[in-house]
Amino acid sequence: MAPPSPVLLDEMVEEILIRFPPADPARLVHAALACKSWRRLISRRRFRRRYLAFHHTAPMLGFLCNGIGWGQSETRFVPTSSFRPPRPHADHILRDWDVADARHGRILLHNRSLDRRGDPVKHEFMVWDPITDERRALPSLPGSTKSGAAVLCAAAAGNSGSCDHRDCRGGPTLVVFVGTTGRDVTRDRCFVRVYYSSSSSSEEESWSQPMYSAVPPANLDKIVPSALLGKEIHFVFPYSKTIFKYNLETREMSRVPRPSALSNKSIALMATEDGRLELTVVKRCRLSLWSREDGTTAGWALRRVVELVKLLPNAAFTTTPYVVGAADDGTCIIFLQTDDGTFTINLKSGQATKVCPDACLFPCDIFAYMSFCTPGTIGLLSPYYALSV
């Protein structure tokens, strides 16, 4: 027999719904569709604020990678939760753009036109929010062979107040581009250009003039992933002996030497919860974790060595696993590509999870997408609706 129809106060319903796990956003959608009063409650700003405070850390909804490593031409959003980007827009975007970075709920997409020699003529960028499907195209930049790019909430630069980055997706955004004037290491130089985008699209916005540095160009041929630590954004260039660093506040560029033993390509940078820069390197079946320590002479200390054979199945070791990315939010999650598919390893818990079964042809960078997705951030239950309630 069906129980009697309950008369639950909004406060009690809120207490119930707030406990739904953020890594399974479909559950909140189902609840929002179950009845009108729940729908209204879930799409309120108040609910979202409380939900974020209750769960604190944004979950990983999926990751992005350029499909080329899998023998595909399309960029992929591989879900690690029940969330899926809205179709068909996402398919369209992922067909036409490469992913360059992802941070603070924003994805930076990149497209470059090449001339006959294969040198880029211009760089185009777009910031995409896969939850709201909001897109902001940036003015294109002249071609530069060697480059890195990062996207982040503008508050991280420290000049527009503080932000915990849990719910800043629609707010002011910074894109940092690092390029070089040419291929000649003796003559050419690195430069940085910054794009600031306010939340209102009506303003005329443009890239800053290039800021040149004495830092010579690193040897790189593609967009590289970045790590944000405090107000400093780091780019690790493969095969290079240094890490490029740009301070968002002082606007100074500098270089951080890599641990002397490491010129490996299988490498990922990340910021830890307690604000240290960490470098993960995989060599053969061994993962070593280096931490930036200012006191030491080399500037780096080896903190931990993890034997991967204890974490991954045998099938993963036909060839050496590659570290291809790291979550940039202090969760200490790294991505490994192996012959048995893609794995995440949580360096805190030591837990390995297979997140994609497809074997890749060659390693390619992975960008974790961490965000809260609650109904009311999209579509009919839109943020505008949430504002008006």
Added chain:
Amino acid sequence: MAAPESGDGNNGAARMVTLISSDNTRFEVEAAAASLSQTLQLTILDGGGGGGDGIPLPNVDSATLSKVLEYCIKHAPAAANGGAPNATAVDRAELERFDNEFVNIDQSVLYSLIMAAHNLEIEGLQSLVAKKVADMIKGKSPMEIRRTLGFPDPTPEEQAEMNAHMLEYGWAYE
């Protein structure tokens, strides 16, 4: 056993208070247990509820109140320890076992508990029952959620609205 005079419950036997349910049943309980309720805590601190007075609770019937007090009595010692940082693993496991069994109840009782925990502002109990309901509707479609919670079937208009939203959130149904 007669309740000691109110006002000085710090020495000797634990101070008792009396709670009166909506159907006029009297419950005598240790002040420490009743104080898990934020709503009652101030009255009790002021010396209320002792002797023959009793605190009337017009929104809570006797069946629900006895269940609420069962929870409070079990959780009072740990709460008195300030969240029991020095509680042993055995104590914690025992409380967890108690909690699991405690919410293994009829849905109508669960709803009464939700309301009572809300009115009496008993944080731990609120959280426990809310989590239980969240678990009950885990993995269920909107229609199944309605049925589980005993909502009436949707009107045709409501159904149409649900369908429209479901199209929009197609990804949630993959």
